[in-house]
């Protein structure tokens with residue numbers, strides 16, 4: 001009995017030592033936060049330094065949905081989607097821009113998590129809405145962050161777009177959300 005207890009203790013100590021010796025882990029909450037910071041920074045930089053500058057300040061090039069045919073700049077939401085598609089070719093996580101007031105109906109929320117998350121960040125934009133979820137046998141850490149009208153260009157365009165279900169967005173208001181799905185073990 002005593003030998004067994006000593007054996008168990010030794011095994012526990014060994015496991016603890018191995019854990020200590022390994023590289024430090026980063027919790028999924030933190031990984032999502034880092035990824036979101038990059039997505040958000042790229043999105044705001046593109047909206048301000050490329051779209052807003054060339055379209056509204058220099059007035060040399062517009063942004064439009066049919067950017068290839070019209071030889072214009074892609075919209076900020078299209079840039080995000082193209083980047084997300086490309087990232088998915090090399091890394092197994094997903095991200096997307098969605099909204100309950102979507103111009104493009106493919107950007108409407110599709111799951112309970114997305115609907116609940118959009119409602120939650122509309123009320124408390126500072127805090128991401130997150131939880132663990134299992135789909136198709138794979139466990140994911142899901143996080144949804146508020147997407148706000150950071151510049152006048154956002155509200156000008158959405159409020160005047162014929163496909164937009166809302167025409168009263170204000171500067172700083174939540175217009176949708178960025179959803180991130182990270183596969184976890």
Ligand code: HEC
Nearest residue numbers: 047077097098099102103104107148149153154157175176
């Ligand atoms: C020149 C017009 C224009 C500007 C500027 C613009 N958007 Fe959009 N936005 C659109 C269009 C059109 C779509 C739908 C296109 C798509 O995703 O295929 C869209 C999509 C979105 C979506 C996804 C839901 C939807 O409506 O389909 C969100 C959220 C969003 N925009 C927020 C913003 C924010 C925040 C800004 C400012 C940083 C911004 N938009 C700037 C036109 C614009």
